Amino acid sequence: MQRPLLVSVFIVASCGLAYELIAGALASYLLGDSVMQFSTVIGVYLFAMGIGSWLSKYVKGNLLLRFIQIELLVGLLGGLSAGLLFLLFTLHNGPFRFTLYGLVLLIGILVGLEIPLIMRILKREVKFDDLVAKVLSFDYIGALAVSVLFPLLLAPHLGLVRSALLFGLMNAAVAAWALWLFRDRIGPLAALRTQCIAVIALLIAAFGFAGQFVSLAEANLYAEDIVHAESSPYQRIVVTKVRDETRLYLNHNLQFSSRDEYRYHEALVHPGLATLPGARNILVLGGGDGMAVREILKYPQVEHITLVDLDPRMTDLFSRSPLLKTLNADALNSPKLKIVNADALQWLEASDAMFDFVVVDFPDPSNHALGKLYSTAFYRLLKQHVAETGRVVVQATSPMYAREAYWTIVTTLEAAGWQTAPYHALVPSFGEWGYILAGKRPYTAPATIRVATRFITPDALPALFHFPADMARVATEANRLDNQNLVRVFEREWGRVQSH
Amino acid sequence: MQRREFLAAGAATMAAVTLAACGGKTKPPLPPGIMTGANDTLGHRLRQRDFPPPTETRRIGVAIAGGGIGGLSAGWRLARSGMDDFLLLDLESETGGNSRAGRNEVSAYPLGAHYLPLPPREARAVKVLLRELGALKGEHEYEEKYLCHAPQERLYRNGYWQDGLLPTLGVPAAERAQYARFQEFIAGLRERRAFTVPLAFSSRDPALLALDKIGFSDWLRSEGYTAPGLHWLTDYACRDDYGTRAFDTSAWAGLHYFACRESEGQVLTAPEGNAWLARGLVQPLTGRVLPSALVWRVEETKREVAIDVYLAAENRSIRLLARELVWAAPLFLLPHVFTAPRPEWLAALKGSDYAPWVVANLTLSAPPGTRAGAGLAWDNVIADSESLGYVVSTHQAMRYAPGPTVLTWYRALHDESAHRSPSRQRRLLQSREAWAEEILADLERPHPEIRELVTRIDVHRHAHAMIRPHPGRLWSGARAAFERNQGRIRFAHADVSGLSLFEEANHRGVKAAEDTLGRLGVSYSSIL
Numbered sequence A: 001m002q003r004p005l006l007v008s009v010f011i012v013a014s015c016g017l018a019y020e021l022i023a024g025a026l027a028s029y030l031l032g033d034s035v036m037q038f039s040t041v042i043g044v045y046l047f048a049m050g051i052g053s054w055l056s057k058y059v060k061g062n063l064l065l066r067f068i069q070i071e072l073l074v075g076l077l078g079g080l081s082a083g084l085l086f087l088l089f090t091l092h093n094g095p096f097r098f099t100l101y102g103l104v105l106l107i108g109i110l111v112g113l114e115i116p117l118i119m120r121i122l123k124r125e126v127k128f129d130d131l132v133a134k135v136l137s138f139d140y141i142g143a144l145a146v147s148v149l150f151p152l153l154l155a156p157h158l159g160l161v162r163s164a165l166l167f168g169l170m171n172a173a174v175a176a177w178a179l180w181l182f183r184d185r186i187g188p189l190a191a192l193r194t195q196c197i198a199v200i201a202l203l204i205a206a207f208g209f210a211g212q213f214v215s216l217a218e219a220n221l222y223a224e225d226i227v228h229a230e231s232s233p234y235q236r237i238v239v240t241k242v243r244d245e246t247r248l249y250l251n252h253n254l255q256f257s258s259r260d261e262y263r264y265h266e267a268l269v270h271p272g273l274a275t276l277p278g279a280r281n282i283l284v285l286g287g288g289d290g291m292a293v294r295e296i297l298k299y300p301q302v303e304h305i306t307l308v309d310l311d312p313r314m315t316d317l318f319s320r321s322p323l324l325k326t327l328n329a330d331a332l333n334s335p336k337l338k339i340v341n342a343d344a345l346q347w348l349e350a351s352d353a354m355f356d357f358v359v360v361d362f363p364d365p366s367n368h369a370l371g372k373l374y375s376t377a378f379y380r381l382l383k384q385h386v387a388e389t390g391r392v393v394v395q396a397t398s399p400m401y402a403r404e405a406y407w408t409i410v411t412t413l414e415a416a417g418w419q420t421a422p423y424h425a426l427v428p429s430f431g432e433w434g435y436i437l438a439g440k441r442p443y444t445a446p447a448t449i450r451v452a453t454r455f456i457t458p459d460a461l462p463a464l465f466h467f468p469a470d471m472a473r474v475a476t477e478a479n480r481l482d483n484q485n486l487v488r489v490f491e492r493e494w495g496r497v498q499s500h
Numbered sequence B: 001m002q003r004r005e006f007l008a009a010g011a012a013t014m015a016a017v018t019l020a021a022c023g024g025k026t027k028p029p030l031p032p033g034i035m036t037g038a039n040d041t042l043g044h045r046l047r048q049r050d051f052p053p054p055t056e057t058r059r060i061g062v063a064i065a066g067g068g069i070g071g072l073s074a075g076w077r078l079a080r081s082g083m084d085d086f087l088l089l090d091l092e093s094e095t096g097g098n099s100r101a102g103r104n105e106v107s108a109y110p111l112g113a114h115y116l117p118l119p120p121r122e123a124r125a126v127k128v129l130l131r132e133l134g135a136l137k138g139e140h141e142y143e144e145k146y147l148c149h150a151p152q153e154r155l156y157r158n159g160y161w162q163d164g165l166l167p168t169l170g171v172p173a174a175e176r177a178q179y180a181r182f183q184e185f186i187a188g189l190r191e192r193r194a195f196t197v198p199l200a201f202s203s204r205d206p207a208l209l210a211l212d213k214i215g216f217s218d219w220l221r222s223e224g225y226t227a228p229g230l231h232w233l234t235d236y237a238c239r240d241d242y243g244t245r246a247f248d249t250s251a252w253a254g255l256h257y258f259a260c261r262e263s264e265g266q267v268l269t270a271p272e273g274n275a276w277l278a279r280g281l282v283q284p285l286t287g288r289v290l291p292s293a294l295v296w297r298v299e300e301t302k303r304e305v306a307i308d309v310y311l312a313a314e315n316r317s318i319r320l321l322a323r324e325l326v327w328a329a330p331l332f333l334l335p336h337v338f339t340a341p342r343p344e345w346l347a348a349l350k351g352s353d354y355a356p357w358v359v360a361n362l363t364l365s366a367p368p369g370t371r372a373g374a375g376l377a378w379d380n381v382i383a384d385s386e387s388l389g390y391v392v393s394t395h396q397a398m399r400y401a402p403g404p405t406v407l408t409w410y411r412a413l414h415d416e417s418a419h420r421s422p423s424r425q426r427r428l429l430q431s432r433e434a435w436a437e438e439i440l441a442d443l444e445r446p447h448p449e450i451r452e453l454v455t456r457i458d459v460h461r462h463a464h465a466m467i468r469p470h471p472g473r474l475w476s477g478a479r480a481a482f483e484r485n486q487g488r489i490r491f492a493h494a495d496v497s498g499l500s501l502f503e504e505a506n507h508r509g510v511k512a513a514e515d516t517l518g519r520l521g522v523s524y525s526s527i528l
């Protein structure tokens, strides 16, 4: 009986460390600031194990029976921990931290009970010195195995939620194995057997289901380092960095990668602004990362830029963080810029300012609230703020993946009385991306672009305004506030992309 | 549903279960608010004619008593014809009647009427008004701002929010076939313009008018419509539009609800409900509106009408001597106010009944969440509830960020009658706190977090809110007494139609004004 129990020690120790790592990783992924998260989680966990060891002296009666029950409980709690925390996190204002530390504390206590119990079970058969040496070395070997396997193999391939479930299953398997080995030393088995089967069945079921709810972002966990994460009242802002690539995610959707964002933002600004040598007053709606402003500031004639972005946390972050300031060339601190943190719709309705060029860079129309920003009503409102010779550019999702949505936006602008010039550009991080220039007069592409660019040059332009057959125009209805058909179309098309 | 929403829904359900398991926290205290509307003492004084005698006499061409949609439409029509020798009196400090609004720092919100379905071709005067307000171009092009934004409505049933109001989830095919048959039947009626609004232009086919004699639920069953979902929807419709249950509503009125308009479902609305329409009507009336002015005695003489008006602010009365009177207050007041009410009026009023209503405005720090199903719509209905659900006042606002909002909760007291129930037992008269508790209990089922979100509950009561189209009320001929010219007096209230609807009040007001213009010898071309 000595060997099986020592193998259990190995497994139990691995599992124990795994839960700790998973909780730490999850906390730093979701909350940001990984050093802080890891050290508090590990601190709480070690403290809890101490409580567990101390409590173990109160465990009386059939020690084997208790050991099996504790294993089952650890398996259940630890196994479901990551999934539970993940779910809780999607709830805005959910009691996430409270549950996190509560779970860590509980699991820690239970794990703390395990080793002393095993020692007490083995005490009768092994000499004490020998016992301590053996148990503790298996404990450390198990821990080492996991600390190597976890970042290299488990987290990247299984993800956190399934890794936790896997370790939960291992705990439960130890319980089942012990139940079988010591079946004649435990007493009545029926209830325990049912508990065992129930826990294993539950964990297996959860394992099968896990893939469906783990967000895509999680897969990137160990591929990217989180350098900043926060939840504003409006969205979750996450900045990651791998080697020299910085990325911004809003609500787990990639907004830019520093590797190719110049393509996105040059394509957004220059085809329009390069045709307006007299443009002095510029409006940027959305675009709190300051990248579009950076491009606009290249034009010396520009005197005032107004940036309207809902989220002050975004504009603060991109005007303060040294890393992000190098990306947007410190554009958000330009004396020419005025930052307004407001709802663009409300702000436009209340304002009577006029602009020569407007950059409309909103998130994709994935819900009814955002759909309002792509409606005939909004584009009509915009018209009251654009000079007769002025121009507007709209980011308009992908004409490749969401072809009908893209052309719906074109139709909507036209229904609101704009003359449109649709174009597209390849941004590797996003794929083929769509933009629309709109004006009160027809558009002619600029013959020269006087500012420094890496991607948008006059000879590259004609191809951008040409739509190959697979992105060519389709007939669509305009998106009005009272039908919001864009949201439906967009959901259908992106749903199709994501399910592949 | 997107993955994120799915996750959130799952998590919310789990949280709800956990909370329930923990035995729930203690309830937060009721939020503050005020109670407005239905003034019992004033009604009592009116019955007793308990007001100071007039201390001053003024002459006027036309007096309009009552400034709801009916009275305002009359004034609007007179003003449009260039006639300006009239005065509109309303007992409230603000005109609009059932179409008034309130406002706080979050939003404007309705105190009563909240929408106008796209008017059919028969509602010409309504279209004139909408064009004047810039809400309609030509015949069919409506201003986006006023068209109800998508999503328009959703229904909470069996723990799930579905799109639209007709129950569909888990409904057997045979019942859905009945839905389809009903909808086809309605489409046929629409095509024939059998029912119209204003109802004055409806078909007088005796077979159709005979429908007025039976209850709507009975009619449905006699036609083989047994589907519970259909019975629920028709009952909901009757409570919503008429303040009465389907079994107690004339089948003619019930079908009218579904068939009188040309298209399905689209409505015009604004944060302040129909108050934007009332505002449009009152615009050309500047200087000719006397608010806080209660008409408490009317005496017809050969040459004029003597109208005694109590001015609440000055606590005195004045006497208006008018050549013509447009009576635009509810008709049940006639016997109390007129010194010599005509016998045919009294006969016509016999058996008339009004639905009381309670409208509550709940100010919320953030929009309520959706645990499962379709997201927040403009109109949000709870299937197994006595209430009619709530509309979201900020739905039409030009903003996209989530933020504080005002929900307007509606409850027709379908089991209560202003005339038939003794006042002691009347729910209408219960305290604001009692209402607030009842409202929160109602909303807590779909929105367990509602108590955490709500910062104010203001309750508005309507005692005689809507005349009820019980079987036999609409086409028995009784209404004719009020449609005919009665010497110097004309009636301009939705009560004359027997259906409490914007279009009806507007039609009655315009009609009364045009008839008055005719009597005064002013030339006009009818907009009806």
Ligand SMILES: Cc1cc2nc3c(=O)[nH]c(=O)nc-3n(C[C@H](O)[C@H](O)[C@H](O)COP(=O)(O)OP(=O)(O)OC[C@H]3O[C@@H](n4cnc5c(N)ncnc54)[C@H](O)[C@@H]3O)c2cc1C
Pocket: B065, B066, B067, B068, B069, B070, B071, B089, B090, B091, B092, B095, B096, B097, B098, B099, B111, B112, B113, B114, B115, B116, B274, B293, B294, B295, B296, B328, B329, B330, B333, B357, B358, B359, B462, B465, B466, B492, B493, B494, B495, B500, B501, B502, B503, B505
């Ligand atoms: C809660 C509720 C919701 C509704 N929702 C809708 C809706 O969404 N759409 C719709 O079309 N209809 C709705 N209605 C129906 C609504 O009644 C009509 O749309 C319309 O407002 C009726 O106008 P009216 O002029 O006929 O009557 P009222 O609004 O009743 O106007 C009568 C006026 O007379 C005044 N008055 C009464 N007595 C006196 C007196 N003695 N002296 C002087 N003035 C007096 C009153 O103050 C009032 O202003 C709703 C009604 C209620 C109660």
